[in-house]
Amino acid sequence: MENLLVVSNLILWVLVIGLGVTVLALARQVGVLYERIAPAGALMVLQGPAVGELAPQFELEAVSGETILLGGLSQAKKSTLLFFLSPTCPVCNTLIPILKSIQRSESAWLDIVFASDGDLGTQKAFITKKDITSFPYVLSPQLGMAYQVAKLPFAVLVDEHGVIRAKGLTNNREHLESLFSAMEQGVSSIQEFMSNRQQGAA
Amino acid sequence: MLASVPTLDPIVVLIANYSMALLFGLASYGKLSEFRVFCVTLEEYQLIPVQLVTTVAVAVTGLELLISVGACWQPTAQSAMFSASVLLTIYGFAIAINLMRGRRDIDCGCTGPARRQLLSGWLLIRNVGLIVIAFIGASVPSERALTASDIVLLALALIAVMALYAAINQLMVNAPRLDALDSIMDAR
Incomplete structure (x- = not known):
């Protein structure tokens, strides 16, 4: 019985570490994803004369x-x-x-x-x-x-x-x-x- | 040393000590590796006069290094843990003051300037968690001889703690990026 507890404990440790590392990897991938899908373009500003209008002279x-x-x-x-x-x-x-x-x-x-x-x-x-x-x-x-x-x-x-x-x-x-x-x-x-x-x- | 501090199993205290040692070791390494950038980060907090920035930066980095080394050695571990909680409290106030000023877009500088991490309320919660760990590390352990399996347990726990800490930090790095995306979507 004691042996079983020790073994199960070790297995659980391995699983916990495995999960921790997996969560870290996922968080990093999400971070990369956010960076990739962020619009690369200039941030549009809504104030002032609109695009398509004549520029003020x-x-x-x-x-x-x-x-x-x-x-x-x-x-x-x-x-x-x-x-x-x-x-x-x-x-x-x-x-x-x-x-x-x-x-x-x-x-x-x-x-x-x-x-x-x-x-x-x-x-x-x-x-x-x-x-x-x-x-x-x-x-x-x-x-x-x-x-x-x-x-x-x-x-x-x-x-x-x-x-x-x-x-x-x-x-x-x-x-x-x-x-x-x-x-x-x-x-x-x-x-x-x-x-x-x-x-x-x- | 302090009778009022509760006693815990020595392995719990050891895990807390070594986790803090790793944390502060990595933090001071990050600051040392890009010291000039860390000085600018500190200046951006706008809490100390510009002339003192370098001195304070040296002091902070040195103290973190001392805590890291002190936490690994039994006779100094308790004082290292108390210093750590004081330092974390000061950081917490520095962050809170800037959050109240609305300066969310400055870098935290927590793990060194290499990874840009903006200020947020989550950092305060994280600091409270770290202070709790520091207090666990400062408590006097009960008498029990450590065996080889304790060392294995310590190593396993440290790996798990570091992975978890890195994951939490990464999520805090991600959060402002998601907010930025959201605000662009809303602006459409």
Whole structure:
């Protein structure tokens, strides 16, 4: 009888450890799953002018002195990526090299415009430090208000006809690229695309 | 040492001691391996002046290491367990204060910064559980000679405890990811 108890106890220990390890493995798999199915795209923001509407028109003087026209028919027949940033936003800083490489590879159809507001001296020092002097850089609180930008970095993609094609909070390269794919696929955001696809599959 | 502390079978106390030794050993290893990141994590708690962050980070990591070593040695085990419960209580308050401030999106820094774990109420419950284990480890065991089978039992129990602890931690890491997914679904 005592032998049986010892043996059964040992078997139970093995089973308990086995179950513990199984639960751990399952929890890890669930974690990976959550990460995989999280939408890769820019987080759509519902405030401000909607996708599909005409972009508000602005005529602004860039930091460099040139006049920048935003919204309306593009004379260069190009789309515009309006990128809202601030020198004090760390995520914005990490995106600047990515935006530079996007401008190089997509210059055939895309212009990138940086938008910010605040002290001119700080902004000029920032532009020089980040080596983005070749980009149009506008300072306009009105522009941010027109798009109701609440969080940075925020990007708006406007096509050559002045229509907003995609917009959202962009924290990394995938988010920026999701704006371009949203425009290509004619949806307002990757979230909408995913939801359409799910409904189609159902 | 303390007559008021209840007596338990020595193996129960030993399991509690070694579990805490493992826990604090892993925690201090995680902090040491990425010490700079841990300093930033500590700073994010916004409870101590910035100038003191490095000093406190060194103290916390050193204390965790001491507890880990002290828990394995019978004469120091009880003081190690009491220090552990004090440290866990302080952590609990630090987390609770930040939860009340609404700063849920900072990293816990619990098992070192390698695995990002956001603050949540579950961490407080986990800490209470750990403090209970520390108190079990601090109690004076009854007199009984340990045999070889006790050592086997200790080893088996430690494996089970670690697997369970890792699983609970993983679930707490998962929870905010699920919340994030839910909020995106709701926003549609």
